[in-house]
Amino acid sequence: MSGRRGTVLVAVLVIISLSALAAAVLLYRAQAEVTAAVAASRGQQAYSTAMTGLGRTMAVLAAARGDQTIWADNPELFRAQWLCSDGANDWFFTIYAYNPMDPEVLRNGVTDESSKVNLSIAGLETLLALPGMTPELADALMDYRDADANTRPEGAEQDYYDQLPFPYLIKNGPLGTVEELLLVKGFTAPLVYGEDYNLNGLLEPNEDDGEATFPPDNADGLIDRGLLGVATVWSYGRNVSIEGEPRVNLNAGGDLGSAGLSAQTQEFIQIYRQEGKSFKHPADLLDLRYQLQKDQGKLKAGTWIESGVGASELPEVVDRLTVQPGKIVFGKVNINTAPAEVLAAMPGFDLDLAEQIVSAREQLDAPAKETIAWPYTENVVSADTFKAIVPALTARPWQFHVRCVAYGWPCGQYRVVEAIIDMAAETPRILYQRDLTRLGMPLAIDVEQEQMQR
Ligand SMILES: [Ca+2]
Ligand SMILES: [Ca+2]
Ligand SMILES: [Ca+2]
Ligand SMILES: [Ca+2]
Known part of the structure; x- marks a missing residue:
């Protein structure tokens, strides 16, 4: 386990023990004589356990949203998690999802919307x-x-x-x-x-x-x-940098200095705008040369100027600049998590390119994938291709699809809940939730084996 993952796990586990305490308070201890009452109470317990499962998932995402090695498939945090015993039964929950790596077994994790x-x-x-x-x-x-x-x-x-x-x-x-x-x-x-x-x-x-x-x-x-x-229908993100600072709008005369740009790049952007030009995406700046149409101060018409943005400047440029006004950006596709068939549907892609991106990212760690610059900086695509594909892309997930099954052992009572967790809101929230219990037990459980592993 890497150091970062270890630290995150400890943080998550601390939060989890707190949420388990809260859930234990909800326990139904009633030793009801009436069978129907017992069944109803088990149904309630299964439901509270499922809700605690969602709460824990939210805690994991709050601690490690940017690191998919934590949330995509992590049995340690998401599989057969014991929550409590009510004397008669032990209560567990499991978070599960379709597994593109091996469709015959589920993964224990959530899905980036x-x-x-x-x-x-x-x-x-x-x-x-x-x-x-x-x-x-x-x-x-x-x-x-x-x-x-x-x-x-x-x-x-x-x-x-x-x-x-x-x-x-x-x-x-x-x-x-x-x-x-x-x-x-x-x-x-x-x-x-x-x-x-x-x-x-x-x-x-x-x-x-x-x-x-x-x-x-x-x-x-x-x-x-x-x-x-x-x-x-749920994907949106805050229009902020990795540090959480609002991005500077390249086309709207924001404070370019605050975006950490070199003097050359700042001057280039100012002159480019004075010439009546605008940017379709911050990535337009990559290797950009421009011939002046008019005299601009000491620079005469016909002079070529250069943006000064190359591979080493690109990550900051795409992270800290924007061309979209407003605090929210809707519907970008995550280059780090989207399957090839989804990337292939986006403007500028074909299936070949989508598959190249998917295979290249398997070699990269979380820091390398922090911004959308990596297809260029890792030499997967040319500057022109990069500029064509990047407007549709993001590198950060904000909303997550969760399926959670909670069950009692040995009674076998269970509840299945599906939810969309939104981490882009001021406070993390559940955007959507529904009960899937009527569709049956979604996976096989082997509690004795789980207990032996404990
Ligand atoms: Ca089929
Ligand atoms: Ca219409
Ligand atoms: Ca059939
Ligand atoms: Ca099925």
Whole structure:
């Protein structure tokens, strides 16, 4: 275990013992004679245990949001965590998720929402690159989410939904959940959920037997997770540097000195703006040369000037500068966590490049991946390619998808809860939560083996 990871774990464990105390207070000690009352009380205990699981996950993210080695797959913190005993039962929780490295076993961790395409932000080309998408579906989604009532060539606005047997009002704004897609013309449950009917990230026999049993699937031995596996509506981030300072807007005449830029770069930016030019992204500064159109002080028209931003300046430039006004940036995709199929859907990418990025990042540690500069500084892409892909990207996760199963042993009572934890808010919060218990126990538990390991 690395020193940093060790320190973080200790910090997390301290917080965890505090939250376990709080949960123990919630314990139902009632020795009820009535079986129904006992079952209800176990249901309550399972629910409190699941809530404590979410609370602990939040504590882990508060301590180590930037280090995916802590939160992506960490059985020490997230698997079969004993919470308490009520005399009759021991209560545990497990955090679990689909495992892209090995789809046949779950990982014990959470999922970065910015590793997915934001359905409320993505452009038409990106939507079309998602699995199962067609021009009709993409146009219908664009119409559903845009504010106007102008129907796109293959889309549908309110007048279409008014004609349905059971008409309803469409959003004409950002989606509230990914499953809201089911309200958009043409979207079906197989498109949204894929084959993972019980939403556990594993392929069950009924999810791999074709038409024999519900749900329908293609019986190819591989799990299709539908749009839920690659799409989100939750991803946004604070427009701040690693240090938490508001980024300086390159196009708005902010205090460039406070962004730690060299005198040459500051002067370049000022002159460039005086010439009426603007930046589409801070990365435009990389190796930028510009020929003056007018006299600028002592510099005559026709003179070439240089930004002074090369590989060594690039990380600071992309971390501390912005071209987007406002405190919040929506829908960027995380270059450090997005799977190749998601990166490939973003502007400037193709599948080859996406796969190169994914394989290159496996060699990098957390500090190397702190900013979005690494594809260039690690020689994965040229300056031109870097400038083309980087506007859609971020290097930092802020929202996390969590699935938590809590269970009692030996009674076997359980609750399954799914949530989106938002670490970009002033105080960490749960943006969304629902109970998945009705879909069944999501994973096999072997409490005796877990106890022997203890
Ligand atoms: Ca519309
Ligand atoms: Ca499944
Ligand atoms: Ca089936
Ligand atoms: Ca399949």
